[in-house]
Amino acid sequence: MDDNIRSREIKETIDKYPEVGRILDEYGIGCVPCSVGSCFLSEVVGIHNLDPQTEATLMYRIEKAIYPDRDIPEPKVDMTRKPTQKKINYSPAVKNLVEEHVLIKRLLAMIPSITDYVETSAEVDKDLIMGCVDFIRGYADKFHHMKEEDILFKYVDEQGEIIQVMYKDHETGRNHIRQVVEGTESGNKAQIKEHLLGYRELLTQHIKKEDEILYPWIDRQLTDTQVGELFQKCSAADASVGEELPRRYEKFIIDLERKFLKEVSK
Amino acid sequence: MSDCCPGSRTMDFSEKTDQGDTETGQRQSQLRQWPIQLHLVSPQAPYFQEKDILLVADCVPFALADFHKDYLKGKSIAIGCPKLDSDQEVYVEKIKSLIDDSKINTLTVQIMQVPCCSGLVQVAKAGADKATRKIPIKQVVVGLEGDILSEEWI
Ligand code: SF4
Ligand SMILES: [Fe+2]
Ligand SMILES: [Fe+2]
Numbered sequence: 061m062d063d064n065i066r067s068r069e070i071k072e073t074i075d076k077y078p079e080v081g082r083i084l085d086e087y088g089i090g091c092v093p094c095s096v097g098s099c100f101l102s103e104v105v106g107i108h109n110l111d112p113q114t115e116a117t118l119m120y121r122i123e124k125a126i127y128p129d130r131d132i133p134e135p136k137v138d139m140t141r142k143p144t145q146k147k148i149n150y151s152p153a154v155k156n157l158v159e160e161h162v163l164i165k166r167l168l169a170m171i172p173s174i175t176d177y178v179e180t181s182a183e184v185d186k187d188l189i190m191g192c193v194d195f196i197r198g199y200a201d202k203f204h205h206m207k208e209e210d211i212l213f214k215y216v217d218e219q220g221e222i223i224q225v226m227y228k229d230h231e232t233g234r235n236h237i238r239q240v241v242e243g244t245e246s247g248n249k250a251q252i253k254e255h256l257l258g259y260r261e262l263l264t265q266h267i268k269k270e271d272e273i274l275y276p277w278i279d280r281q282l283t284d285t286q287v288g289e290l291f292q293k294c295s296a297a298d299a300s301v302g303e304e305l306p307r308r309y310e311k312f313i314i315d316l317e318r319k320f321l322k323e324v325s326k
Numbered sequence: 327m328s329d330c331c332p333g334s335r336t337m338d339f340s341e342k343t344d345q346g347d348t349e350t351g352q353r354q355s356q357l358r359q360w361p362i363q364l365h366l367v368s369p370q371a372p373y374f375q376e377k378d379i380l381l382v383a384d385c386v387p388f389a390l391a392d393f394h395k396d397y398l399k400g401k402s403i404a405i406g407c408p409k410l411d412s413d414q415e416v417y418v419e420k421i422k423s424l425i426d427d428s429k430i431n432t433l434t435v436q437i438m439q440v441p442c443c444s445g446l447v448q449v450a451k452a453g454a455d456k457a458t459r460k461i462p463i464k465q466v467v468v469g470l471e472g473d474i475l476s477e478e479w480i
Contacts, residue, residue: 149478152462284378284464285400287479288431291462 065126066102073101079125087118107222107277151282153291154275157212160204160306161267166313167195171260173320175253189244189252191312196237196259199309203301205230208270211293215286216278226274229266233259333409333440339471346391356398364406365416369423377402379430381421383437383446389472390436397436397466408437408445421453425461434464439475447480 065073074081089108101122105115116135123132150158174192178184209230213223236259243251282290298306359373364381367374380397384407387393404424406417424430435450437443447465454463467475 151479152460155479284432284434284462287462288378291460292431295460 065123068101070101070104073126077126080122083118083121083125087114107273109276109280148272148276150275151279151287151290153287153294154212154279156294157204157207158271158275160199161271163306163310163313164200164204164263165267166317167192167200168260168263170316170320171256175256177320178249178252184244184247184249184252186244189240191316192256193237193241193244195309195312196233199306200263201230201234201237203305203309207294207297211290211297212278215282215290222274222277226266226270229262233262233266236262333438333442337470342471353394356394356400357403359402362403362405364404364420365411365413367404367420369420369428371428373402374424374428374430376429376431378432379404379424379434381406381433381435381446381450383407383443385438385443386436386468389438389468389470390474391472397434401434406446406449408449409442414445414449417449418452418456421450422456425454425457425459429459430461432462432464434466436466436468439467439469451480 074084084104087108087110089104105118110118113135120132120135123130174188178189208226213226216223218224236255239255240252240259243249243255279287359371361367378401380401380403382397382403382405384405390397404420406414408414411417421433424433433450433454435447437446450463454461463480464478465480466477469475
């Protein structure tokens with residue numbers, strides 16, 4: 061493929077050729093909704109760890125979509141190859157981060173019920189909303205995101221676009237929560253609803269990107285020595301906040317589920 | 327040894343035609359310590375301190391052509407056979423001591439694909455369970471013809 065396409069910002073390519081966005085989507089590469097979109101196509105495809113055959117076919121289809129008139133040799137499909145769909149094997153520290161996502165997702169699952177409740181009750185239940193804000197700030201942000209930002213992301217090029225997107229998501233999340241707090245203080249239900257739902261949408265995509273793409277990509281680059289070191293650093297970070305903190309937040313979620321949960325989505 | 331054990335079933339792959347590239351030149355050994363047998367090593371030996379450790383089933387390095395280059399390099403090693411070695415409680419204690427006293431960074435357990443060889447992973451896990459420190463443990467399963475069947479953190 062033309063280096064021109066490979067090293068052009070993905071957003072620019074998708075805007076110009078929407079078909080490219082649709083093709084990427086078909087391969088489970090979700091660049092279209094990404095807010096930054098300044099990754100290069102080569103970087104985007106590389107990070108998804110497709111098997112060479114799939115990657116060749118994908119690149120062929122993209123090139124075809126951009127230059128329909130060009131004579132591009134079709135990649136030969138080797139039918140004897142099995143698809144390389146393997147279960148992801150996270151290194152232990154990364155696995156713990158994935159497990160923390162599960163608790164965060166339990167809150168995300170309840171957000172629509174919470175915003176419905178806020179809308180229909182006479183007065184904004186400040187304790188409820190501020191409890192959620194405390195979970196988001198204390199657990200999702202301080203406890204979890206800080207390990208990503210201060211420890212995990214240091215193992216790869218932090219200036220790389222992909223990590224920059226993650227930082228941007230964390231920041232956008234913090235802005236949503238500031239708005240939720242503002243809405244709670246002024247009793248503005250619409251503001252609470254908009255930003256809690258916005259946070260939910262953001263974090264759902266963010267966690268999916270981390271679980272399926274970013275974390276496995278980082279893991280693939282770590283040496284065994286780094287895996288051990290990363291594990292010790294994360295354990296030390298956990299120890300510094302104490303065992304009580306994650307337990308307290310888990311209890312918060314369990315109590316909230318008693319009140320709001322119709323169905324647990326893990 | 328019982329005949330029903332698949333681990334000792336006789337197989338011959340001398341017919342294998344693909345011999346790989348004819349190699350020239352000399353390679354360096356990546357071994358940086360002695361002794362290596364798990365009964366003989368002291369878990370407090372300086373070569374274990376804070377290192378990444380390989381716990382290797384005896385048969386593995388014979389099957390795995392690039393053992394030195396791909397696995398031993400940069401690591402310290404202990405070897406044993408979970409089927410034939412005696413006093414394996416000592417092994418469990420030594421693993422525990424490697425983790426707690428020598429503060430090893432990671433432990434990679436390399437075994438053959440035959441069922442009884444997985445006993446070495448059980449030994450490693452038992453030692454790790456007894457230890458108060460926690461460390462990442464990886465399992466690598468090697469096929470009889472030297473292929474890597476799986477490699478994962480457990
Ligand atoms: S148990 Fe493992 S190390 Fe022992 S003889 Fe069998 S294959 Fe070799
Ligand atoms: Fe994150
Ligand atoms: Fe995360």
